[in-house]
Amino acid sequence: MKLIILFRYLLVIVLVILSWSISFSAEGKALASYLEGSAFKSKDGKDWKPFMKGEFLGANESVKTGVRTRLELTLPDGSKVRFSENTLIKVESLLFKEEERGFEIKAFFGKVWSKVKKFKKASKFEVKTATAVAGIRGTTFRIDANEDLSSLVKVYEGEVSVSSLPTESQENGRKPKYISGPKEVPGPHEVSREEWSYIVKSWQQISVSPEGAASKPVSFSPEEDKSDWVLWNQKMDKE
Numbered sequence: 001m002k003l004i005i006l007f008r009y010l011l012v013i014v015l016v017i018l019s020w021s022i023s024f025s026a027e028g029k030a031l032a033s034y035l036e037g038s039a040f041k042s043k044d045g046k047d048w049k050p051f052m053k054g055e056f057l058g059a060n061e062s063v064k065t066g067v068r069t070r071l072e073l074t075l076p077d078g079s080k081v082r083f084s085e086n087t088l089i090k091v092e093s094l095l096f097k098e099e100e101r102g103f104e105i106k107a108f109f110g111k112v113w114s115k116v117k118k119f120k121k122a123s124k125f126e127v128k129t130a131t132a133v134a135g136i137r138g139t140t141f142r143i144d145a146n147e148d149l150s151s152l153v154k155v156y157e158g159e160v161s162v163s164s165l166p167t168e169s170q171e172n173g174r175k176p177k178y179i180s181g182p183k184e185v186p187g188p189h190e191v192s193r194e195e196w197s198y199i200v201k202s203w204q205q206i207s208v209s210p211e212g213a214a215s216k217p218v219s220f221s222p223e224e225d226k227s228d229w230v231l232w233n234q235k236m237d238k239e
Contacts, residue, residue, distance in 0.1 A: 028058065028059070028076070028094055028095060028096060029056040029057060029058045029076070029094065030056065030057045030058075030073040030074065030075050030076075030081070030091070030094060030103075031054070031055075031056055031057075031073065031074045032051060032052065032053050032054060032055050032056070032057065032071065032072070032073060033053070033072050033073065033074040033080075034053065034070070034071065034072035034082075034236075035051075035052065035053040035069075035070075035071050035072070036068075036069060036070045036071075037065065037066055037067070037068050037069025037070060037071075037085065038050070038065070038066035038069055039051040039052075039063055039064070039065045039066065039069060039071050040063070040064050040066075041055075041057065041061055041062065041063050042061065042062045042063075042064075043060065043061055043062075045062055045090075048064070051063055051071075057073060057091060057094075058091065058094060059091050059092070059093050059094045059095075060090075060091065060092070061090070061091055062088065062089065062090040062091070063083070063088075063089055063091075064087065064088040064089075065083050065084070065085055065086060065087045065088075065110070066085065066086070067085050067086060068085055069083075069084075069085045069086075070082065070083070070084065070085070070232065071083045071087075072236065075094075075096065075103060076096040077096060077101060077117050078117055079103070079114070079115065079116045079117045079125075080113075080114070080115045080236070080237070081103075081105070081112065081113070081114050081115075082112070082113040082114075082233060082236065083110060083111065083112055083113075084110055084111035084112075084113075084229055085110075086109070086110055087107070087109065087110020087111060087112065088107070088108040088109055088110060089105050089106060089107045089108065089110070089112065090105065090106045090108070091103075091104070091105050092104040092105060092106055092128075100123060101119055101123035101124075101125075102123055102124045102125070103124075103125050103126070104124070104125075104126045104127075104128070105126075105127055105128070106128045106129075107127060107128065107129050107143060107145040108129075108130070108145060109145050109146065109147045110144075110145060111142065111143075111144050111145075111229060112127055112142065112143050112144075112145070113140075113141075113142045113229075113233045114127060114136075114139075114140070114141055114142070114143075115140045115233075115237050116136055116137075116138055116139055116140070117138055118137060118138030119136075119137040119138055123137065125137065127143050128165055129143065129145040129149075129151040129165070129208075130145065130149040130151070130165070130210075131149055131150065131151050131164070131165060131208045131209070131210065131211075131212040132151045132153070132162055132163065132164060132165055132208045132212075132214070133162070133163055133164075133165045134153050134160050134161070134162050135160070135161045135163075136158065136159070136160045136161070138158055139155065139156075139157050139158025139159060139160060140155075140156040140157040140158065140237065141153060141154060141155045141156060141157075141158075141160050141200075142154050142156075142230070142233070148210050149210040150207065150208060150209055150210045151207070151208040152205065152206075152207050152208075153200060153205060153206050153207075153208075154204075154205040154220065154225070155200045155201060155202055155203070155204055155205070156202065156203065156234075157202055158202065159199055159200065159201050159202070160199075160200045161197065161198075161199055161200075162197070162198050162199075162200050162206050162208075162214070163195070163196065163197035163198070164194070164195050164196050164197070164212055164214070165212070194212075194213075196214050198214065198216065198217055199217075200217045201217070203219055203220060203221070203222075204217040204218065204219055204220070205217065205218060205219075205220050206218075
């Protein structure tokens, strides 16, 4: 009897230590909580290794999904980010502390679905594409990063602030420049996109051209948005 009690006591200690270890390893990282198909992870964009369910993804790491693949990441606060097949993203920052939370990813191409828990005012959640950046503090939305550099943002719950992604010259505080070649050309043209920003509300969408020009937000209905990708995500959101 004493041996059984001692064994149970030791088992409880082991489980507590394991839970502490898992919690510590997950701090500042995202957990691959669902994987159907194949996914690969890289730290330098070259050496790609299989990314499996149960593994973690940290800042400055990239993930790409194969054909017929669906991947879900669970953030330390319980927020969910999912990726469709043929999607390539990079985690630019991932920080979760008591006073500060932040998650930024760059989607080069593919589809990203986010169900984000409400953030504090000091926190930030952003999904970027080549032409736009969507920032929120608790909502459900998707963003499609197309290979022609155009983007589509659809909001299902809450509000999303969608704005132009600053070019390198704008980030350095320089004004847009004009270029003209040594040969005859149609005329000087701006190389930096104009800055713009929109608030996209529930059941609204906004599209961004490959040149970075955005349409105004327009409404869409659930009936016209019933793809397998959308229906699967809506089902996952309810679980």
